[in-house]
Amino acid sequence: xxxxxxxxxxxxxxxxxxxxxxxxxxxxxxxxxxxxxxxxxxxxxxxxxxxxxxxxxxxxxxxxxxxxxxxxxxxxxxxxxxxxxxxxxxxxxxxxxxxxxxxxxxxxxxxxx
Amino acid sequence: xxxxxxxxxxxxxxxxxxxxxxxxxxxxxxxxxxxxxxxxxxxxxxxxxxxxxxxxxxxxxxxxxxxxxxxxxxxxxxxxxxxxxxxxxxxxxxxxxxxxxxxxxxxxxxxxx
Numbered sequence: 540x541x542x543x544x545x546x547x548x549x550x551x552x553x554x555x556x557x558x559x560x561x562x563x564x565x566x567x568x569x570x571x572x573x574x575x576x577x578x579x580x581x582x583x584x585x586x587x588x589x590x591x592x593x594x595x596x597x598x599x600x601x602x603x604x605x606x607x608x609x610x611x612x613x614x615x616x617x618x619x620x621x622x623x624x625x626x627x628x629x630x631x632x633x634x635x636x637x638x639x640x641x642x643x644x645x646x647x648x649x650x651x652x
Numbered sequence: 653x654x655x656x657x658x659x660x661x662x663x664x665x666x667x668x669x670x671x672x673x674x675x676x677x678x679x680x681x682x683x684x685x686x687x688x689x690x691x692x693x694x695x696x697x698x699x700x701x702x703x704x705x706x707x708x709x710x711x712x713x714x715x716x717x718x719x720x721x722x723x724x725x726x727x728x729x730x731x732x733x734x735x736x737x738x739x740x741x742x743x744x745x746x747x748x749x750x751x752x753x754x755x756x757x758x759x760x761x762x763x764x765x
Contacts, residue, residue: 540698572752572753580757581741581755582741584752584753631695631696640701641753646695
């Protein structure tokens with residue numbers, strides 16, 4: 540399975556600011572996914588990022604709030620913009636090799652104060 | 653709908669006993685069913701998965717069964733150990749959903765010594 544390096548691992552941010560989370564994969568992958576996980580909850584898909592095209596956002600998530608970049612097949616970023624305390628959560632990137640075999644980054648624990 | 657129903661939400665078993673977690677789905681196009689284990693503060697880790705052309709799969713103390721007719725699949729852990737304590741998530745995907753994972757709500761498994 541792919542190895543994913545995600546950073547930062549955690550951050551405490553002031554409301555109104557933005558944070559960019561990075562994921563670097565050790566091999567080329569077509570699909571990358573960004574998730575949010577509230578404490579004690581399941582994973583909620585934010586968007587799917589494919590190289591060379593705009594990210595596809597799930598209901599309730601918009602590009603202005605969560606812009607995503609996918610400049611190549613091994614890297615992606617998710618920005619959480621104009622943060623509020625409600626954005627405090629764990630953010631995870633995930634990749635899939637072929638059509639199965641999803642693996643996850645180590646997560647970014649975001650606290651907005 | 654698309655959701656995956658997962659039960660129970662919490663399961664407490666005596667060390668050495670078996671644990672069973674069940675998930676049901678409604679989309680008959682689903683063809684891939686992974687199970688993830690998430691320890692506190694860590695990323696989800698794939699522990700076992702099954703594809704729709706197989707009814708059962710085993711890996712040491714862990715097994716997954718799939719009943720495509722009834723649209724449910726289950727995780728079985730035998731001879732439970734303290735390190736099995738974690739949150740377990742089921743998921744499903746299909747070609748129709750572009751292989752995106754649809755997640756269950758999770759089961760908190762507690763192994764009592």
